[in-house]
Amino acid sequence: MQRWSKLFIPTLREAPADAEVASHRFLVRSGYIRQLGAGIYSYLFLGQRALNKIIGIVREEMDQIGQEFFLPALNPREVWEQSGRWTGMGDNMFRLKDRKGADLCLGMTHEEIMTSIARNELRSYKQLPQIWYQIQTKFRDEPRPKSGLLRVRQFTMKDSYSFDIDKAGLDKSFDLHDAVYRKIFSRCGLKFVAVEADSGSMGGSQSQEFMVYTDAGEDLIASCPVCGYAANLEKGTSLLEPVVEMEPTGDGTPELVHTPGCGAIADVAEFFKISPASDIKCVAYMAMKRGAAGKPDTWHGVAAFLRGDHQVNETKLLGAVGGADLRTMQAEELAQYFNGPAGFLGPVGLKPNAKPLEDGLTVVVDTSLEGRKNLVAGANQLDYHLHNVTPGRDFTWTLAADIRSVNEGENCPQPGCAGKLVVGKAVEIGHIFKLGYKYSEAMGARVLDVNGKEITPIMGSYGIGIERILTAAIEQSNDKNGFWLPASIAPFTVVVSVTNIADAALAEAGKKLAEELEAAGLDVLLDDRDERAGVKFKDADLVGIPYRINVGKKAADGLVELVTRATSSSVDVALGAVVALVKERVAEDALLTSVGA
C-alpha cells in the first residue's frame, strides 16, 4: 500500500518560470521530473512509475512480434565507422575517449549494433525473418533541447530492427509494426495519426510517422478531413488550382523592366499588377555533398525557383538534389553564381549543370512552374525584372521536382477527393520505415538463400519515444489545475483522499477502502497526509491520477465521493459499491482506448 505521507511527491504551487509548454509545467509541478541540465532530466517517483507503465505496454505488445535485447549505450568508434555514420552523424553524436585514448560514442540509435550482431550470427535464410527490439536510453547532443521532455539529450526509446530475405518479407515486418504501434498508442490513450514521412538521414524508402496533434509539437502535418490523407509537411503534396488571373496567354518575349526598389515578391506583384503566383521566386542555397570515404564534404550552389506565393521546403529540396546539408548563400556567393543581388535573382541566363551538386549551379524548378507562361522573374541585376518569362523556353534547369511546402486550404492530392487540406502542429511519437540494404550492405551482413547463394538481408527500423508518449498524453489532457492520464499509463489509477486524517474513523475507513481497491487489482494511492482537504484535492487534481475517492463527512452515512478527473464530475457512492464502480469505469476506459484510431 502506497501512502502519500511516506512518499516523495514534491508538488509545486507555482511552475518554474522557464517552463513554456503545458506538459513541461505540469511534469515539474506534479513532481514527476526535475531538471539537471539542458535537455537532461531526473525522473522522480511518479514520473518513473508512469514511464514504467508505458514501457510495460510497449513491451507486452512488442513481444507479440519480436524479441527484446538490451544493447550497450557505450559504443566503440569502429562500429559506427563501418556504416559511415561516425562522420555522418556530425555534432549530434556525443563522443568521448577512454583512458587509452580510444574513441567511443554514446548511442543515438542502434542500427549499427543490431546489424553487427546479425552479421556475426545470421548464416541462413532459415533464420529469417528476425525482429529484434530494445528499450534503451539514447543520447543525442541536440542543438537545442526544449519543451521539457519533448526534445531532450537523453531519452528512452524503444527501437526495433527487422531482417528479412526479401522486399515482401520487409513489407510484412513493416506491416506488423504498423499494427502493433497502433495498438500501443491506443492502449496509451493517445489520439494519433499515421502520416507519410520523409526518411531523412537514416536512408530508406517507405516511411511512416505516428503523430499526436498538439500546439507543443514541432512538426507540421497536412491532412484531409474528407479522405483521411495525412502527411508530414516535409513530404505532403497537394493539387493546385490553375493560375488564371492576369497571366497573359500570348507568347511574349522576355523584356527588361526597371523595377526600382522592388526587392520583395509583394512589391513585384504590385508593380506588375499580377498575383504573386505569377512571379518566380528564387531562393539561393549552398548544399553540402558528403565526400566519399576519406574525401572531404563539398559545397555547391543551388538555385531553387518556385511560385512567389509558395515556400521552399528545404527537406524536399535537399532530397531532390541529394545533399546532406543546406544553408542560404552569402552575398559573395550570390555574386559568383548569379552575378546579381538578392531580391532580383532570376533563372534567365543561368547555366544549370547537368547533374545536381557538381561544378556550376544546380537549378531546381518546382513542378508548379512547369507549363506556366509569361511570368515575371528577377533579371539578376539591381532594380530590374524580366516579364514574359516562359519556363523551358527562356530558361532550363538541372531538375524539376516538388520542392514547395503545402499550404492550408489547398486541394487534397488523393485522386477523386475534393477535400481541402488542413495544416496542424503535431509531435512525433513513433516512426517506422524501411531501411533497405543500407546497413546490412555497409556492414557486410550476408546469409545463404535456398540456392546456397549469398544474399544481403533487407532491414527495417522502428522507433517509439517513451517519454514523448507521456508528454503527448499530458498535452492532450490538461486544464488549469493539472492533467489526467488514462488509467493504463497513470502512476496510480485511483487516489483515496481522506479529508481529515485526524479523525480516526475516517482514517480507518480510508485505509480499509484503499486495501480493498488494492485487493481488487487497482493501483491505489492513499492520501493520508495530515493536510487540509483543499491541499489534498489540489494535489490530486494536479498529478494525473484519473480517479479520486473522497472519504469525508458523508462516510458516517456510508457514502464516499468518486471524482472523475477528466470531467471533474463526482458521484456519491455507497462505501461497499465503490470498488466495483471504479473497476467498471477503468474497464470502460480501456475499452474505449483499445478501439484505436
Added chain:
RNA sequence: CGGGGAGUGGCUCAGCCUGGUAGAGCACCUGGUUCGGGACCAGGGGGUCGGAGGUUCAAAUCCUCUCUCCCCGACCA
C-alpha cells in the same frame, strides 16, 4: 551556430537605473488555533546575489571576461 532574454534562500520575484543594513510571498521548522478546494497567529532556520577579474573607502548594483539556463530559426523519438 545566428538572434532575443534571464541568473538574488527550495519555488515565484523585488532590489540594480541613482553603489553604503539582502528583502517579500510561497515552501520549511516550533508552538497554538483551524480542518471539504492550496488556512491563520506568534516565533524561527536558511542566501559565496552564477563565476572570475577590475573600478571604488565601499559592489547584488558600475566595467570587462566567462559559465549556465530559457525562448525564436536549421535536426529527430
